[in-house]
Amino acid sequence: MPNTVIVGAQWGDEGKGKIIDMLTEKVDIVVRFQGGNNAGHTVVANGQEFIMHLIPSGILHRGKYCVIGNGVVVDPAGLLQEIEMLRGRGVEVDEKNLGISDQAHLIFPYHRMLDKLKEAKVGAGKIGTTGRGIGPCYTDKAARVGIRLADLLDDEVFQRKLAINVEEKNILFARIYQAPALKFDEIYGQYREYGRLLAKHAINGPIFLNKAVSAGKSVLFEGAQGTWLDIDHGTYPYVTSSSATAGGACVGTGVGPSRIDQVIGVVKAYTTRVGEGPFPTEFPPALMEQIRTKGKEFGATTARPRRCGWFDAVLVRHSVILNGINEIAVTKLDVLDDSPRVKICTAYRLGKTLYETPPANIDRWAQMEPVYEEHPGWLSDTSQAGSLEELPTAARRYLKRLEELLGARISIVSVGSKREQAFHV
Numbered sequence: 001m002p003n004t005v006i007v008g009a010q011w012g013d014e015g016k017g018k019i020i021d022m023l024t025e026k027v028d029i030v031v032r033f034q035g036g037n038n039a040g041h042t043v044v045a046n047g048q049e050f051i052m053h054l055i056p057s058g059i060l061h062r063g064k065y066c067v068i069g070n071g072v073v074v075d076p077a078g079l080l081q082e083i084e085m086l087r088g089r090g091v092e093v094d095e096k097n098l099g100i101s102d103q104a105h106l107i108f109p110y111h112r113m114l115d116k117l118k119e120a121k122v123g124a125g126k127i128g129t130t131g132r133g134i135g136p137c138y139t140d141k142a143a144r145v146g147i148r149l150a151d152l153l154d155d156e157v158f159q160r161k162l163a164i165n166v167e168e169k170n171i172l173f174a175r176i177y178q179a180p181a182l183k184f185d186e187i188y189g190q191y192r193e194y195g196r197l198l199a200k201h202a203i204n205g206p207i208f209l210n211k212a213v214s215a216g217k218s219v220l221f222e223g224a225q226g227t228w229l230d231i232d233h234g235t236y237p238y239v240t241s242s243s244a245t246a247g248g249a250c251v252g253t254g255v256g257p258s259r260i261d262q263v264i265g266v267v268k269a270y271t272t273r274v275g276e277g278p279f280p281t282e283f284p285p286a287l288m289e290q291i292r293t294k295g296k297e298f299g300a301t302t303a304r305p306r307r308c309g310w311f312d313a314v315l316v317r318h319s320v321i322l323n324g325i326n327e328i329a330v331t332k333l334d335v336l337d338d339s340p341r342v343k344i345c346t347a348y349r350l351g352k353t354l355y356e357t358p359p360a361n362i363d364r365w366a367q368m369e370p371v372y373e374e375h376p377g378w379l380s381d382t383s384q385a386g387s388l389e390e391l392p393t394a395a396r397r398y399l400k401r402l403e404e405l406l407g408a409r410i411s412i413v414s415v416g417s418k419r420e421q422a423f424h425v
Helices: 016-024 076-088 109-125 134-142 155-177 184-201 205-214 247-251 285-295 313-323 362-366 393-406
Strands: 004-008 029-032 041-045 048-052 065-068 098-101 219-222 262-268 271-273 307-309 327-331 341-350 353-355 369-376 409-414 422-424
Touching: 004 016, 004 313, 016 041, 016 219, 016 262, 016 327, 016 409, 016 422, 029 205, 065 205, 076 184, 098 184, 098 205, 109 134, 109 155, 155 184, 205 219, 262 313, 285 307, 313 341, 313 393, 327 393, 341 393, 369 393, 393 409
Parallel strands: 004 219, 004 262, 029 065, 029 219, 065 098, 262 327, 327 409
Antiparallel strands: 041 048, 271 307, 341 353, 341 369, 409 422
16 A cells, blocks of 8 residues: 555544555554644544544554654653553554654643643633643643653663753733642653653654665554644634644654555545534534534544534635545534535635634624525434445435545445445445
8 A cells, every 4th residue: 555644534433544544455554643642543443443643543443553753742641551551452562563662752741731820821722632731742842841752762862851841831820810839859750750651662762664665665654633624724723733734744753755655535424523613514413413412523532422414515626726635534424414405615704804814813704694505314324324326316326426526536435434344435
């Protein structure tokens, strides 16, 4: 299989975990390139549901090597807990199938504390973070005061960097937030133990991956969140703190763009969003509850109910351009089985002006009215379909119209949560 990037083309939660699981059979290596344990990839395999937050979804396949790339921010406690969860359920996880780039930045207690304090302080203007410390960790990375796995594994370096950070953060906690100070000794002792447990997984990520590509190995690049949560291209400031687009795969792994062959964008057959920010196609309450219940639309990381709406082709069409998407995977088509009519947003209207691309001005976006096409629903069960030909005519026409509007071919369709409920087109 060609070296492939998998990205979400909406606001995350598109079902990337399942698509990655499906494609892992054809690759040698799966690498996660951004985000932290604020993301959650859900895979249903052999009758069991697995939710991974840091470890690539490919870990469920024997004989595959998984990498946590340098663009990921790693909470050591969360990662070790995830490893134990998988081992407890019969999944092998050791240095033979999991590597962590030693350039990956680490999340500390002060990051989590800052995340929650900042959200509480702004009140109604909050972003809607998970409180896992992701944003503050990326802030430290950009400010060049972050601590990486390589630093943790060098005691002299780690002590020096941790002391600087704890002192600075404690001043911030006291003067800005009137919050209690953190203790250096407690954090130091705790993280030294984490370092001991994770040392065997540490690798030079860019060198390992580039050698593998040169040797003819195929790599699947796993993104978290989605295009419209990207720090540069999303609905800023209601975004995550990393590059969730395909370009982030190069930055977050050290593999150059000339070595990546294709990009697959993952979308739901409708649209969902978690947290704050504009959402032009959001359903009214009754329909929201219906789709949310049928689609089990609750966050894999926080269990927060997801906001749901009609498919937004304006949003996804722009994602196709931003990511250079070659193919589209459509998930959860079955959730629309009971809808007598289905709508697709083809443009936005503000006053007398029609927008066919999303505006950068977030206040203007929040005022947009969606312009819809209406299509007949199929009102029949699609969950047993194993090919495009087995779908109802109206469902096939819906997918065909999405292809026309997006300018990219639909290559995978998923009609349920199980591994076998998906097929190539």
